[in-house]
Amino acid sequence: MTTPLSPEFLNQLRAALGAGELLTDAAALEAYAWDNTGVRMRPQAAALAVDAAGVAAALACCAQHNVPVTPRGAGTGNVGGALALHGGVILSTQRMTRIVDVDPADRVAVVEPGVINATLQQAAGEHGLFWPPAPSSARACSIGGNLAMGAAGPNSLRYGGARNWTLSLEAALADGSLIHTGSRAAKDVAGFDLTSLLVGSEGTLGIITRATLKLAPKPTHERLMRAAFASVDAAAQAVSAIMASGEAPGALEIMDAACLDLLREAGMAIPEGARALLLAQAAGDAQSCALQADALRDQLLAHNPLELFVAADEQEAKRAWEARYKLSPALKKLSPKRVNEDIVVPVSQLPALFDGVAQIAARWELPCANFGHAGDGNIHVNFLVDPADPAQTEKIAPALDQLFALVTRLEGSLTGEHGVGAMKRDYLTWQTGVPAWDWQRRIKQLFDPNGILNPGKIFSEDPRPRPHSVV
Numbered sequence: 001m002t003t004p005l006s007p008e009f010l011n012q013l014r015a016a017l018g019a020g021e022l023l024t025d026a027a028a029l030e031a032y033a034w035d036n037t038g039v040r041m042r043p044q045a046a047a048l049a050v051d052a053a054g055v056a057a058a059l060a061c062c063a064q065h066n067v068p069v070t071p072r073g074a075g076t077g078n079v080g081g082a083l084a085l086h087g088g089v090i091l092s093t094q095r096m097t098r099i100v101d102v103d104p105a106d107r108v109a110v111v112e113p114g115v116i117n118a119t120l121q122q123a124a125g126e127h128g129l130f131w132p133p134a135p136s137s138a139r140a141c142s143i144g145g146n147l148a149m150g151a152a153g154p155n156s157l158r159y160g161g162a163r164n165w166t167l168s169l170e171a172a173l174a175d176g177s178l179i180h181t182g183s184r185a186a187k188d189v190a191g192f193d194l195t196s197l198l199v200g201s202e203g204t205l206g207i208i209t210r211a212t213l214k215l216a217p218k219p220t221h222e223r224l225m226r227a228a229f230a231s232v233d234a235a236a237q238a239v240s241a242i243m244a245s246g247e248a249p250g251a252l253e254i255m256d257a258a259c260l261d262l263l264r265e266a267g268m269a270i271p272e273g274a275r276a277l278l279l280a281q282a283a284g285d286a287q288s289c290a291l292q293a294d295a296l297r298d299q300l301l302a303h304n305p306l307e308l309f310v311a312a313d314e315q316e317a318k319r320a321w322e323a324r325y326k327l328s329p330a331l332k333k334l335s336p337k338r339v340n341e342d343i344v345v346p347v348s349q350l351p352a353l354f355d356g357v358a359q360i361a362a363r364w365e366l367p368c369a370n371f372g373h374a375g376d377g378n379i380h381v382n383f384l385v386d387p388a389d390p391a392q393t394e395k396i397a398p399a400l401d402q403l404f405a406l407v408t409r410l411e412g413s414l415t416g417e418h419g420v421g422a423m424k425r426d427y428l429t430w431q432t433g434v435p436a437w438d439w440q441r442r443i444k445q446l447f448d449p450n451g452i453l454n455p456g457k458i459f460s461e462d463p464r465p466r467p468h469s470v471v
Contacts, residue, residue: 113144
């Protein structure tokens with residue numbers, strides 16, 4: 001049971017926020033009790049900061065009173081990272097929405113953490129630039145959340161994730177101090193790379209209050225292809241061949257049979273007999289895009305697709321991408337208790353992954369749909385569960401045990417873009433081993449000796465590995 005927050009603390013916190021706002025009303029706090037997991041954890045208070053000074057002062061106040069702090073951006077995360085597991089205060093950066101600078105000469109943008117990803121893309125696009133990390137939730141997720149969780153998206157195949165596109169940060173630490181990491185320069189190896197350490201730390205080391213981001217030239221030409229295959233194994237083999245052949249395409253996405261059934265129900269024309277679909281995109285200037293598109297077409301045809309559709313124009317391409325982006329909401333509507341895991345394996349292991357996932361789903365009689373960023377091996381495995389069926393929900397834990405055992409055996413990762421959060425913390429040592437896990441925990445203790453920053457995330461209370469279930 002959480003300890004009530006004292007009036008003295010709340011008054012001090014309200015003063016620390018300056019022009020910000022402190023919410024304590026139960027109805028108002030409901031908006032901060034949820035994220036994309038569907039789990040409800042209502043905080044005791046929500047501090048809505050408007051600037052870095054307010055974030056820092058609020059943290060200093062919470063440190064003085066030893067009150068847990070859960071940083072929160074837009075609340076679109078999938079692993080419980082923004083849930084107040086230990087009560088205390090939600091510290092929201094949603095009102096810190098200034099785009100301080102977009103500089104086409106240096107190809108950088110300076111933003112506050114509450115800026116929505118799509119808003120940044122629009123501002124950068126006016127200069128022919130973009131920020132490559134663009135998750136499917138780009139219209140709703142915030143840059144602060146993207147950085148905290150190490151977000152990526154389809155562009156990561158060619159460009160990499162959030163760490164690759166962050167030059168410097170301003171962050172408030174647990175004691176209320178502000179630090180600056182990195183620089184605005186394109187190259188910087190001065191000292192330890194604290195910028196990369198903070199990106200992906202899920203608010204457990206500090207709260208990002210400003211970020212200087214690298215921008216890339218926006219491709220002037222794109223060409224999208226959709227290839228249908230008779231099996232997911234055939235599609236996975238095509239992915240491996242494409243990625244082994246040379247320069248990575250702009251994007252390479254995969255959808256399995258269960259996903260295609262959903263698309264058919266939505267009225268999309270999918271060839272009969274198709275059990276997997278690839279979306280492959282060439283991107284660049286006119287000449288490089290044309291050359292890459294020809295190579296992609298030849299590579300796909302070499303693997304005997306049932307159908308190869310090449311979008312004739314931007315509208316056809318947009319419709320094809322919309323089908324991919326609507327998959328996750330469609331799956332969530334179909335199965336409210338859907339368990340979505342963003343595991344990653346080496347691309348050469350994709351056939352083994354899909355085969356193993358099929359075995360796990362069959363063993364536990366759990367409907368399963370899989371899609372994701374095939375080009376870098378980042379697949380979203382979705383177990384579809386009926387919350388009204390206790391016998392089915394009890395199968396989730398052993399199925400996840402076997403899924404993560406499979407991933408670690410294939411030398412992959414538990415997460416490629418969602419983060420660890422509260423949902424995968426008990427499995428982290430399966431990937432890292434206890435010694436590396438312990439060094440990460442020591443870093444956490446150095447930044448946050450009293451453990452007030454996002455408690456319950458990334459690190460389980462028991463570091464011993466859970467026993468692997470044999471797949």
